[in-house]
Amino acid sequence: MLRFFILIVFTLSSLSSYAIDSLKSVDASYIFYYKNMAAGTMDLKINNEENKIIASTTYKGNFIASMFGKGSRTEVAQLERHKNKIMPINYSYKDNKNTYNIVFDVTGASIVSESKDFYLSSKNTLYDPVSLLVVLMYSYPNFNQKYSVVSKKKLKEYNFSFKDNISYMIGEKSYNVFSAEYNRGRKTNYYFFSKDHKNLPVSIMVKKDGKEKIRIDLSKIKHIN
Numbered sequence: 001m002l003r004f005f006i007l008i009v010f011t012l013s014s015l016s017s018y019a020i021d022s023l024k025s026v027d028a029s030y031i032f033y034y035k036n037m038a039a040g041t042m043d044l045k046i047n048n049e050e051n052k053i054i055a056s057t058t059y060k061g062n063f064i065a066s067m068f069g070k071g072s073r074t075e076v077a078q079l080e081r082h083k084n085k086i087m088p089i090n091y092s093y094k095d096n097k098n099t100y101n102i103v104f105d106v107t108g109a110s111i112v113s114e115s116k117d118f119y120l121s122s123k124n125t126l127y128d129p130v131s132l133l134v135v136l137m138y139s140y141p142n143f144n145q146k147y148s149v150v151s152k153k154k155l156k157e158y159n160f161s162f163k164d165n166i167s168y169m170i171g172e173k174s175y176n177v178f179s180a181e182y183n184r185g186r187k188t189n190y191y192f193f194s195k196d197h198k199n200l201p202v203s204i205m206v207k208k209d210g211k212e213k214i215r216i217d218l219s220k221i222k223h224i225n
Contacts, residue, residue, distance in 0.1 A: 023137065023198040024048050027222040032059060033215040039065040040072075042216055044201070046134065053079040053086065055134050071096045077130035086135050091128035091150075102128055102150055111153050120155050124148040132158075136180050136191060137199045143180070158182040158189075168192050168203065170217045175202050187213070197224060 023046065030042040040061035047054045056076040065071065073095035079088050091102040100113035108121040120126070127135060127149050136143070147158045160182045168177045177192045178199075192203040200221070206214040 023200070024225045026198075026200060026224045028200060028218060028224070029220040029222065030216045031219045032061070032065070033217070034065060034070060034213070036212060036215070037064050038062070039070060041219075051081040053077075053081070053134060055079070055130050057130055057133075075128075075130045077128055077134065079131050079134060086131070086138060087125065088127050088131040091131065100153060109150055111150070113153065120150060122148050122155065126150055126155070133191070133201060137193060137201065140178060140193065140195075140199055156184070158184070165195075166192075170203060177202065194218075197221065200224065 025048065026044065026046045028044045030044065031038055032040045032042050040059060042060075043056075043058045045056050045058075054076070056074065058072075058074045060072050061070050073093070075094075076092045077088060078090040079086050081087070088104045090104070093100050093102075098113070100111060103110045103112070104126055108119060109126045110119050111117065124146075125148065127147055129149065129151050132147055132149055135147075141164070143160065143162055145160060147160065149156050149158055160180050162178065162180050164178045166177050166179055168175045168179075175192070175194045176196050177194055179193070180191045182189055186209050188207045190203075190205040190207070191201060192205075193199045194202045200218070202218040204214075204216040205212060
């Protein structure tokens, strides 16, 4: 009986750490659509080694993006793994208008910007938009229903629902994905992750009043390990 219990614990431990260990590095390119018009590109880079993860997204808007006030921006998240749990450490944001940095600790997050510095307290673990994406990728299938996120220097609560084994099309290519989605006001946000590509996000979508507003689709995997 004791041997059986130890085997179960070892198996569960292996399963919980598998997603974290499965993806070591990735460099992928995406096309950014605004109201179904190609408005630029996004690059996603992740490096995961020795319990430390660095993930970045870089958006480059074209003339269509500039018409709607959507320019270029870069986000970089640093995370660490503690006992199979991924914890955000630092996050930086920069676009043509704003630059700020977030430092996370066990009780909240310090926001440092050119205009104002302040602290957000939270009983829950706080994430930024990039670290949330990483956690959703690496936590499959052991998700939380609720995540607390600092987005655009504001604390937000996201209540997620998840679906598995979905066929998702990008152009003529089909992906076997799991999805995560949450509603906030009139908007619904969707994430689609390819199970055939180590849970790489292949599409991110935002709908407002049921109509697509933003979509980011995978166009090229430059490197995945």
